[in-house]
Amino acid sequence: MDLLLSTLVSFINIYLVLLFIRILLSWFQTAEWAGNIMGFLSPVTDPYLNIFRSFIPPLGGIDFSPILAIFALQFLQQALSSVAVPYAGF
Secondary structure, eight states: OHHHHHHHHHHHHHHHHHHHHHHHHGGGTTSHHHHHHHHHHHHHHHHHHHHHHTTSOOBTTBOOHHHHHHHHHHHHHHHHHHHHHHHSOO
8 A cells, every 4th residue: 555655746846847848848949959858758748738728718828727736636636645644654
């Protein structure tokens, strides 16, 4: 049980890093090197971000859905971490 929870928390950490990279690279859409990386990250991150884009449409050309997506992942990560703590060593 503890191994499963720690693996999920680690996966969420990696996915959060991928989301942050995706968000930062969206500012450099015209750079060729950014386009190559975005070509890899978009299929990985867009399905999750599209869930939140259906709730929050872009306002003034700015997409605020990644903020809610990151908060949701961090909430899930904290919930899983708090569940894993009571089982650690007891």
